[in-house]
Amino acid sequence: MQFFTTITLLATAGVAFSSPLEARANTCFDGRAPVCLFATNPNIGRIDKSSAITAIEQACNKLPTCVLGTSYSPVQGRIPGYTATLTVGKQCAGVTNWSLSTCTALFLESIDAKCGGPSDTYFYTGYTRSVCDDTFVSFNLGG
Numbered sequence: 001m002q003f004f005t006t007i008t009l010l011a012t013a014g015v016a017f018s019s020p021l022e023a024r025a026n027t028c029f030d031g032r033a034p035v036c037l038f039a040t041n042p043n044i045g046r047i048d049k050s051s052a053i054t055a056i057e058q059a060c061n062k063l064p065t066c067v068l069g070t071s072y073s074p075v076q077g078r079i080p081g082y083t084a085t086l087t088v089g090k091q092c093a094g095v096t097n098w099s100l101s102t103c104t105a106l107f108l109e110s111i112d113a114k115c116g117g118p119s120d121t122y123f124y125t126g127y128t129r130s131v132c133d134d135t136f137v138s139f140n141l142g143g
Contacts, residue, residue, distance in 0.1 A: 028094030028135065029110040034128035036115035037140060045125045046116060047082055052123030052139060053104065055084040060103035066092035074136070082125075083142050089133025106137050 038045030058077025066072070066088055074087040084107065095102045108117075115124035127138035 028091070028130035028132035029106075029128060030131070032110075032128055032131050034111050034114050034126040036111075037125040037127075046122040047125070049119065049121060049123045051079050052082065052084070052107075052112075055079045055082055056104050056107045056139065057100060059084040059086045060100050063088060063098075063103065064100075066095065066098035068092055081141060083138075083140055085127075085136065085138040085140070087136040089130065089135040091133035091135075093130050093135035093137075094132050106135075107139055110137050111139055 036045065055077040058079075059075045060077070062075035062077070063072060063086065069090050071090065072088045074085055076086075077084040086103070086106070092098055093106055095106070108123075110128050110130075111126045112119075112123050114128075115126040116122070117124050123139065125139050125141065127136070127140060129136050
């Protein structure tokens with residue numbers, strides 16, 4: 001009896017403390033390395049993380065929902081000198097529950113973490129396409 005109580009508590013705690021990345025169970029970007037811009041010169045290829053998040057959230061706010069099978073136009077968020085671009089494919093980039101946090105996580109997981117991060121200070125520039133539905137995610141110079 002105690003075994004089942006313990007298992008139930010662990011399962012409940014796991015659901016309560018899961019992160020947006022875990023909730024997505026996203027494999028759309030697995031095995032796909034991003035193009036990391038200015039990887040040889042990290043002073044050019046990175047930006048203050050909070051500024052990057054501002055541009056990313058601007059783009060993500062322009063696509064508040066994603067419905068499977070729907071075609072969406074590209075959206076962008078801009079800050080001086082940088083642009084976040086998102087073109088979501090018909091499988092919603094593998095995101096189960098689309099939200100601002102899961103959309104932002106696409107940029108953090110598929111570009112920043114693979115191009116030099118994760119870092120609390122910097123966001124690293126780059127772009128990539130998902131293998132599951134051709135979703136395009138980019139954080140690049142220009143704005």
